[in-house]
Amino acid sequence: MNLQLVWLRSDLRIHDNSALAAAAAKGPVIAVFLRSVAQWQAHGHGANKIDFWARGVAAIKASLNGLNIPLLHRDIDHFDEAPQALLEIARAYGVKQLHFNYEYPLNEQHRDQAVLEAFQQADIAAHGHHDAIAFAPGSLLTGKGDYYGVFTPFSKAWHKQITAEQLALRDTPKVQSPLDIKSDPLPSLPSLDDEPLDGRHWPAGESAASDNLERFLRFRGRHYKDQRDIPKVRGTSELSPYLALGMISYRQCMQAVMSENDGHLADGDAGLTTWVNELIWREFYQHVAVGFPQVCRYQPFQSHTQQLQWRDDDDGFAAWCEGRTGYPIVDAAMRQLVTTGWMHNRLRMITAMFLSKHLLIDWRRGEAFFMRHLVDGEFCANNGGWQWAASTGTDAAPYFRIFNPTTQSTRFDPDGEFLAQWLPELKTLPTKARHAPPRDMLTPIEYPAPIVDHKAARQRALDAFKALSK
Incomplete structure (x- = not known):
């Protein structure tokens, strides 16, 4: 039997899946998912993303079962265990070829290369496919x-x-003859650092x-x-x-x-x-x-910004994380993130620039906080967005471009409706007052004064960037 093994990762679908289509074109297929929770957590993925991942595996298992493709499940702690885990499966079932879709962050590249080399040494064919791009x-x-x-x-x-051809959809496998191989039961998730949010807003699959x-x-x-x-x-x-x-x-x-x-x-x-x-x-x-693999090593894309003097300000960072900076658009956005596991893209730019410019706190702290909470946390996009906001990355906003949060608020939420949704303590204020609440209107309301003055913070950031030498 010309048995094919498909290794699923962040490609949880049966339709238009390059690795799955290539495997099904060559013979009967079995699939495997290697769950590496410890590695994911080491990469900063939080409970929301990991829970969504688990629910996605359950969804594709049901789809694969409909095609008579069994899904095996293995737990490994770290990526360096992947070659041996996959080889054990290949040998146990007499697999002729392995297929997977490439992933591009640096650790994932090294893992995939190690798997290809291990299979080559074992004289079992292995194929990586460029599917996500x-x-x-x-x-x-x-x-x-x-x-x-x-x-x-x-x-x-x-x-x-x-x-x-690059845009053409890959074939969906046809129902294959049943194999004498059963799908593995999917174990429940181990205890995570945080409790995942209710998954109903993001149904998986x-x-x-x-x-x-x-x-x-x-x-x-x-x-x-x-x-x-x-x-x-x-x-x-x-x-x-x-x-x-x-x-x-x-x-x-x-x-x-x-x-x-x-x-x-x-x-x-x-x-x-x-x-x-x-x-x-x-x-x-x-x-x-x-x-530019330095971005995968916690380094800025623009190397000269490595010398930027970031501030150690745990209180300011905590205020940003908890949505109590005194800038309503920032606070509403951060509460949306923590409550829903998602944040509107314009708000991602505003909050990231506030942390890195107004507070002059290292963007890597914010990048990690986002990754911990986002259900869509993805290294490449998250890192790219944060480095853009901090003026350290590709296409970076010029260092002198510093969003005024109040101006952004009045421009993109003119009626203060988003503010009122996430900051109910401001709901009773007149619309225009919600963007920068006057202190005399806030006497009966528990909402903090701004933790930093925009003009002074802007100048501080400008001075810090001007001190760099390219």
Whole structure:
């Protein structure tokens, strides 16, 4: 029997899955999921993401069972145990070939390479597939042959070189003849550092992901450019958790856009093309992780900013984490994050810039806090966003660009509705007063005064960056 083994990771779907499609084209398939909770926690993933991951595995197990593909489950503590765990399965069942989809952060790259080498030594074929991105890292380069460090030229090159084959959906496996191999029961999660939030807001699995995509394109996609920055409006796709764990593919998203946009990705409806650009941002940051591996080692993309003098301010950091900085838009956003495991993208920029610029606290502390709470926590996107806000990364906001939180609040939540939703103590204030509550209006209300003055904090950040030498 030409038995194929598919190793599932952050690609929890049966539709349009490169590794699964390639395996099913060669013979009967068994699948395996290696759960490595200790490693995930070492990488900063919190209970919300790990719980979503577990529910995603349960969902794909049900889908695989419908195809008579058994899903094996193994627990390992760390990535370096993966080669041996997979080899034991391959030998036990007489597997002829292993298939998996590549992941791009540095530790994941090393793990995947170790697996390929172990299988080569064991004389068992193993194949890695570039599935989460259109272009394999190193295949989309500047004219000088370098990885792109700026998004706009990367995006232009992406659009210019993308092919129909890269966007074509991979075949879904047909129902195979039953194997004399049973799926493993899925064990419950071990005790985690935090309790995961109620998962009902983020139902797991590719069916839920596809439903989200359909609703977004039907009702909100064409308004995306105008509504994506307004936190009170449900204007974003809300697909980030599903993309992070591969419960939906970038190809399915691109194909859905083309069907709504007369076959176009780069022109046509402004809302849809703006969203396509956000999908390309995701790919860009994965290329950055490979091309500039220092970002995977807790170092800034822009090396000269390594010397920046960050402040040790545990009280300020705690106030930021707990939503009590005295800046309503920051506090409302942080409460949304801690309560729901998700934060609106405009608010991610505002809160990240507040921590790194207003408080001059090391962006890596904020990056870790986000990763701990986000259900869509993904290293490449999270790191890229934080380094952008802190002016240490690719396409970084110029160091002198420092959001005024109050101005951002009045611009993107003019009626203070988002503020009132997450800061009920401000609900009774006049709309305009919610953005920067006067102290005399707050006497009966328990809401803190601003922990830092915007003008003084801005100057402090400017001085810190000006002190750097490139």
